[in-house]
Amino acid sequence: MGDLVTLDSGITLAYDEVGTGNPVVLLHGFPHNRSLWAPQTSALIEHGRCIAPDLRGFGESGREGPYSMDQYARDVAGLLEKLGVEKAVVGGLSMGGYVAFALWRLRPDLVRALVLADTRPGADSPETRRKRLETMALAREGGAGAVANAQITGMVGATTRAQNPALVDGLHQMLASAPVEGIIGALQAMMDRPDSTDLLPTIDVPTLIIVGEEDALTPVKESRAMHAAIPGSRLEVIPGAGHCSNLEKPAAFNHVLGEFLSALNYA
Numbered sequence: 582m583g584d585l586v587t588l589d590s591g592i593t594l595a596y597d598e599v600g601t602g603n604p605v606v607l608l609h610g611f612p613h614n615r616s617l618w619a620p621q622t623s624a625l626i627e628h629g630r631c632i633a634p635d636l637r638g639f640g641e642s643g644r645e646g647p648y649s650m651d652q653y654a655r656d657v658a659g660l661l662e663k664l665g666v667e668k669a670v671v672g673g674l675s676m677g678g679y680v681a682f683a684l685w686r687l688r689p690d691l692v693r694a695l696v697l698a699d700t701r702p703g704a705d706s707p708e709t710r711r712k713r714l715e716t717m718a719l720a721r722e723g724g725a726g727a728v729a730n731a732q733i734t735g736m737v738g739a740t741t742r743a744q745n746p747a748l749v750d751g752l753h754q755m756l757a758s759a760p761v762e763g764i765i766g767a768l769q770a771m772m773d774r775p776d777s778t779d780l781l782p783t784i785d786v787p788t789l790i791i792v793g794e795e796d797a798l799t800p801v802k803e804s805r806a807m808h809a810a811i812p813g814s815r816l817e818v819i820p821g822a823g824h825c826s827n828l829e830k831p832a833a834f835n836h837v838l839g840e841f842l843s844a845l846n847y848a
């Protein structure tokens with residue numbers, strides 16, 4: 582657990598790596614870090630080699646720009662190359678899903694299968710762009726703690742808020758520890774990202790879509806639309822979970838992910 586690698590582009594990325602066998606790379610959302618995936622990397626050990634990086638600007642990775650979805654995807658490609666991985670199952674939650682779409686656009690040869698968790702293919706609306714600018718200002722003025730305060734409610738579902746305050750506190754700490762450069766860079770990258778809806782019918786690798794039933798940020802209807810547009814995809818809705826479905830209901834999330842990986846391993 583907890584390695585550092587410097588890519589040919591000069592950026593240093595931190596990552597966790599657990600298990601052996603078919604590689605599975607897991608990409609965190611905004612403003613998370615690789616510890617988001619701790620409930621998966623520990624549980625999926627028998628299903629493959631789980632690699633969970635801190636995206637540029639988050640966790641222990643380097644913070645220098647440039648920031649864009651394509652740049653995050655190139656970083657992931659560079660990491661896989663350094664680790665000698667020719668093809669991986671690529672999973673992303675929320676912003677991590679946006680990176681997975683960018684990787685599919687740029688380097689589909691690297692993608693063995695996709696796991697799209699609590700994410701959406703569409704670009705930001707004008708209203709969302711306006712909110713991103715407000716969040717940038719909040720980050721500059723109040724730091725990551727202020728951003729964490731603003732984001733935490735939407736990050737989890739009503740069930741988790743009511744029943745699991747310790748999880749909410751832990752997630753708040755993760756958000757509040759994000760570097761301000763990384764927050765601002767990611768907001769810019771999300772604002773600038775292209776619409777990936779047209780990519781969906783081109784996805785010809787096995788695809789698992791997972792969404793928390795109570796996800797308010799990337800609601801179930803967005804996942805249903807992705808499921809309809811991606812040929813042969815599988816959709817799993819996790820009851821009692823919100824936007825961070827992998828953290829909120831790890832057993833249910835790991836069960837569907839484990840089944841999907843196991844079917845791939847025997848394919």
Ligand code: MLT
Pocket residue numbers: 609610611612674675676677771798824
């Ligand atoms: C995330 O969890 O990555 C964010 O909610 C994504 C976004 O703000 O679009």
